[in-house]
Amino acid sequence: xxxxxxxxxxxxxxxxxxxxxxxxxxxxxxxxxxxxxxxxxxxxxxxxxxxxxxxxxxxxxxxxxxxxxxxxxxxxxxxxxxxxxxxxxxxxxxxxxxxxxxxxxxxxxxxxxxxxxxxxxxxxxxxxxxxxxxxxxxxxxxxxxxxxxxxxxxxxxxxxxxxxxxxxxxxxxxxxxxxxxxxxxxxxxxxxxxxxxxxxxxxxxxxxxxxxxxxxxxxxxxxxxxxxxxxxxxxxxxxxxxxxxxxxxxxxxxxxxxxxxxxxxxxxxxxxxxxxxxxxxxxxxxxxxxx
DNA sequence: CACCAGGTAATTC
DNA sequence: GAATTACATGGT
Numbered sequence: 001x002x003x004x005x006x007x008x009x010x011x012x013x014x015x016x017x018x019x020x021x022x023x024x025x026x027x028x029x030x031x032x033x034x035x036x037x038x039x040x041x042x043x044x045x046x047x048x049x050x051x052x053x054x055x056x057x058x059x060x061x062x063x064x065x066x067x068x069x070x071x072x073x074x075x076x077x078x079x080x081x082x083x084x085x086x087x088x089x090x091x092x093x094x095x096x097x098x099x100x101x102x103x104x105x106x107x108x109x110x111x112x113x114x115x116x117x118x119x120x121x122x123x124x125x126x127x128x129x130x131x132x133x134x135x136x137x138x139x140x141x142x143x144x145x146x147x148x149x150x151x152x153x154x155x156x157x158x159x160x161x162x163x164x165x166x167x168x169x170x171x172x173x174x175x176x177x178x179x180x181x182x183x184x185x186x187x188x189x190x191x192x193x194x195x196x197x198x199x200x201x202x203x204x205x206x207x208x209x210x211x212x213x214x215x216x217x218x219x220x221x222x223x224x225x226x227x228x229x230x231x232x233x234x235x236x237x238x239x240x241x242x243x244x245x246x247x248x249x250x251x252x253x254x255x256x257x258x259x260x261x262x263x264x265x266x267x268x269x270x271x272x273x274x275x276x277x278x279x280x281x282x283x284x285x286x287x288x289x290x291x
Numbered sequence: 292c293a294c295c296a297g298g299t300a301a302t303t304c
Numbered sequence: 305g306a307a308t309t310a311c312a313t314g315g316t
Contacts, residue, residue: 123297221299
């Protein structure tokens with residue numbers, strides 16, 4: 001990332017290995033929406049951001065240099081060298097080379113822990129358009145109003161306090177079905193400080209995961225997503241139906257258990273498991289494997 | 292009308 | 305403990 005400059009209410013920067021569609025549509029986040037002109041508007045960390053892309057020149061609207069430095073560089077992981085990651089992953093692996101080519105502009109976002117927990121609880125046995133809708137509904141109903149931008153009102157994701165003590169029947173209006181009671185229970189546990197979700201990042205991956213698994217609706221796969229997308233545990237390799245299918249398709253002709261795939265990923269990708277998973281997930285969806 | 296969707300909790304063996 | 309089964313909701 002270089003040539004950062006600020007013009008009124010706008011940041012312009014040249015950023016390598018960053019593509020809006022790849023980053024926002026690769027399944028890691030639910031609050032970014034493509035606009036008619038191809039730009040994206042999203043909410044994160046209580047701010048509304050609008051982004052335009054023209055090859056490697058990226059324009060950030062509705063922000064300033066202070067927020068860019070303090071929030072967005074870290075959120076978008078701009079200080080990490082994704083070129084080096086891709087080189088390492090694709091060395092001696094033709095399949096990964098194709099996956100990386102397809103998802104060349106993916107960056108793993110550093111999202112809010114609490115928002116990521118609730119979002120991925122909702123994601124279980126669900127599908128992405130509905131997950132996005134539910135997260136939007138939760139924010140509109142319980143979150144703090146941020147501002148009106150381009151004629152639309154934007155709301156922050158509600159804090160544990162704001163989501164606390166809501167009747168299950170009310171939560172069901174969020175289109176989350178049977179997950180309403182998971183949200184209710186998890187909010188209770190977090191609000192009562194039985195799990196301090198903002199300190200888990202400081203624990204090692206296994207210990208952080210162990211704590212996450214105490215939350216209702218959080219199993220091994222959802223926990224791995226939370227670790228990877230909000231707690232910087234880049235060895236985490238979440239295995240869902242897509243990742244399982246694509247890994248079996250390319251590397252296990254006779255099928256494999258999740259444990260076998262985990263061991264394989266640990267061995268093959270070492271410290272880069274999370275990045276590898278995201279390239280493979282996005283590639284699997286593109287290939288529509290299993291359909 | 293079955294079957295499925297970024298799995299997990301509850302139940303059963 | 306390891307294997308089944310139920311689970312909301314909306315779309316094909």
